[in-house]
Amino acid sequence: MKKIKKILIANRGEIAIRVMRTCRELDLESVAIYSEADRTSLHVRYAHEAYCVGKAPSSESYLNIDKIIEVAKQSGADAIHPGYGFLSENADFARRCGEEGIVFIGPSPEVIVQMGDKIQAREAMTAAGIPVVPGTDGEIKSEDEALEVIKSIGLPVMIKASAGGGGKGMRLVKNESEVVSAVRAARSEAKSAFGDDAVYIEKYITSPHHIEFQILADQHGNTVHLFERECSVQRRHQKMIEETPSPLMTPELRDEMGKAAVEAAKAVNYVGAGTIEFLVDNDLNYYFLEMNTRLQVEHPITERVTGIDLVKQQIYAAEGRELEFGQDDLRQRGHAIECRIYAEDPDNNFMPSAGKVYKISTPLGLGVRTDGYVYEGYEIPIYYDPMISKLIVWGKTRDEAIARMRRALYEYKITGVKTSIKMLERVMNNENFIAGNYDTHFIEKNQEQLLSNGMKDNPEDMVIIAAFIDYLDKLGSNAAVTKEFVPAQSRWRKIPYVNHF
Numbered sequence: 028m029k030k031i032k033k034i035l036i037a038n039r040g041e042i043a044i045r046v047m048r049t050c051r052e053l054d055l056e057s058v059a060i061y062s063e064a065d066r067t068s069l070h071v072r073y074a075h076e077a078y079c080v081g082k083a084p085s086s087e088s089y090l091n092i093d094k095i096i097e098v099a100k101q102s103g104a105d106a107i108h109p110g111y112g113f114l115s116e117n118a119d120f121a122r123r124c125g126e127e128g129i130v131f132i133g134p135s136p137e138v139i140v141q142m143g144d145k146i147q148a149r150e151a152m153t154a155a156g157i158p159v160v161p162g163t164d165g166e167i168k169s170e171d172e173a174l175e176v177i178k179s180i181g182l183p184v185m186i187k188a189s190a191g192g193g194g195k196g197m198r199l200v201k202n203e204s205e206v207v208s209a210v211r212a213a214r215s216e217a218k219s220a221f222g223d224d225a226v227y228i229e230k231y232i233t234s235p236h237h238i239e240f241q242i243l244a245d246q247h248g249n250t251v252h253l254f255e256r257e258c259s260v261q262r263r264h265q266k267m268i269e270e271t272p273s274p275l276m277t278p279e280l281r282d283e284m285g286k287a288a289v290e291a292a293k294a295v296n297y298v299g300a301g302t303i304e305f306l307v308d309n310d311l312n313y314y315f316l317e318m319n320t321r322l323q324v325e326h327p328i329t330e331r332v333t334g335i336d337l338v339k340q341q342i343y344a345a346e347g348r349e350l351e352f353g354q355d356d357l358r359q360r361g362h363a364i365e366c367r368i369y370a371e372d373p374d375n376n377f378m379p380s381a382g383k384v385y386k387i388s389t390p391l392g393l394g395v396r397t398d399g400y401v402y403e404g405y406e407i408p409i410y411y412d413p414m415i416s417k418l419i420v421w422g423k424t425r426d427e428a429i430a431r432m433r434r435a436l437y438e439y440k441i442t443g444v445k446t447s448i449k450m451l452e453r454v455m456n457n458e459n460f461i462a463g464n465y466d467t468h469f470i471e472k473n474q475e476q477l478l479s480n481g482m483k484d485n486p487e488d489m490v491i492i493a494a495f496i497d498y499l500d501k502l503g504s505n506a507a508v509t510k511e512f513v514p515a516q517s518r519w520r521k522i523p524y525v526n527h528f
C-alpha cells in the first residue's frame with residue numbers, strides 16, 4: 028500500500044473544490060491547476076498550491092497532458108484526481124500517469140479503453156450475462172447488414188457510434204427507408220467527432236428511465252454497489268435533476284440490478300468508483316447502456332443517503348487499501364435530490380448566460396448541501412461548462428426532500444447572470460414529478476408548464492429580488508470578495524452601542 032500525500036486536481040470549478048475538501052479532511056495537500064481564464068477562480072484559492080497550465084481554451088490548459096504531468100512533478104504531487112469531464116476518461120492520460128510514477132485516481136487505462144468503446148462494452152457485458160439492449164453483436168460492416176439486423180429485431184432502432192456516448196453520434200430510425208441515410212449520418216458524425224466511424228444497432232426503447240448504479244471496488248477483488256440514481260430529468264442529454272431512491276424502483280429490482288452492476292464491474296476487473304448506466308422500460312426490464320469510469324457530477328446524492336464519501340473511497344482504492352465495508356453494511360437512508368444550477372436562460376432557449384455574478388445568496392439549513400464555486404464579483408468564463416452549482420437536499424421521505432428543495436431554491440438568489448433556478452422550481456411544483464411519474468421524456472412532455480416565461484411566474488418576483496438585494500447590501504456581507512459593491516464606509520460604526528439587557 029502506497030500512502031498518497033499530495034494530490035494534483037486536474038480540473039476546475041465545483042468538482043475541483045469538492046475533491047480538495049476531502050483532501051483537507053484526509054490531511055493531504057492539494058495542487059490546483061488553472062487556465063489563464065481561471066486566475067480568479069475559487070479552486071485556485073482553495074488549494075495549497077496553484078499553477079497556471081495554459082490559455083483559456085481547454086485544449087491548451089485542462090487537456091494539456093504534458094503540461095499537467097510537468098506540474099505534477101514540479102509540485103511533488105504523487106497522485107492526480109481528474110474529476111469529471113476533461114481528462115477523466117482519457118486512457119492515454121491514465122497510462123501516462125502510470126509511466127511517470129504518478130497514481131491516477133481512477134481505473135486502469137485498459138478499462139477506460141474497453142468501456143469507452145461501446146461495442147466492446149456491450150460484448151463484455153453480454154459475456155458476463157448482464158442484459159443489454161437487443162441489437163447487433165458487434166460493428167455494422169455494411170448497410171445491407173444493418174437492414175438484415177433490423178429485419179430480426181424490428182423497428183424502431185437506434186444507430187449508435189461505438190466511440191460515442193452521452194447522445195453523440197446517435198440516430199433514431201423509425202422507417203426502413205431511413206436506414207441507409209441514418210447509418211451514413213451516424214458514421215460521418217462519429218468520424219469527425221471521435222475519429223472512429225464504427226457504429227452498431229440497438230432496438231429503440233420507447234420512453235425509458237435512465238437509472239444508474241454507483242459501484243466501488245478495491246484492488247483486492249471486493250466490489251459493492253451504493254444503490255441507484257434516477258437521472259431521467261434531462262434536456263438534450265444534459266441532466267437537470269437526479270434523485271435517489273428512484274421512484275420507479277422496487278426492492279426486488281434494486282437488488283437484482285445492484286447485483287448486475289457489481290457483476291458488470293467485476294467482469295472488467297474494475298477498481299475505484301464507477302457507474303453502470305441502465306435503461307429501464309415501463310415493464311421494469313433493464314438493459315446495460317454504458318459504464319462511466321469516473322466520479323459523476325451527481326455523486327453527492329449517493330453520498331447523502333449512504334453516508335459514504337466517494338472521493339475518500341476513490342483515494343483509498345488508488346492507494347490499494349481494502350474496502351472497509353461490505354454490501355450488507357450499506358443502506359439507503361431517506362431520500363436525496365440534486366438540482367443542477369446552470370448559468371443559462373431557460374426562457375431564451377437555454378443560452379449560456381456568462382457574465383459577472385452580482386449577488387449570490389446560497390441556501391443553508393437542515394438537510395441542504397451546495398457544491399459550487401462562484402462568488403460575488405466573479406466573472407463566469409465563457410470557455411467551460413455553464414454549470415455553476417449543485418444543490419443537494421436530503422429528507423426522511425421523498426415528499427420531505429421535494430419540500431426542502433422548494434425551500435432551498437426559494438432561498439437561492441443569484442443576480443447578474445440568468446440561471447435555471449426558476450425552471451427547477453417549476454419541476455418541484457410539477458404534478459407528474461411530484462407523483463414520481465416521469466421518464467427521459469419528462470421535459471418534452473411537460474414543456475408547457477416548465478418553460479412558461481413570465482406569464483405564470485409570480486409577478487412579485489422582481490420586487491422580492493430587489494428587496495433581497497437591498498437586504499444583502501445592508502448586511503454588507505462578504506466584503507472580501509465584493510469590494511466594488513460594498514459602500515466604502517461601514518454602517519456598523521455609526522450605530523451607537525446600546526445594551527438592551
Ligand code: MV4
Nearest residue numbers: 160185192193194229230231232237261264467
Ligand atoms: C437509447 C435510448 C433508447 N433505446 N438506446 C441517450 C444518451 C446515450 N447515452 C444513450 N441514449 C439513449 N439510448 C436505446 N436502445 C434512449 C436514449 C436516450 C436517453 C438515455 C438516457 C437519458 C436520456 C435520454 C434521452 C433521450 C434518449
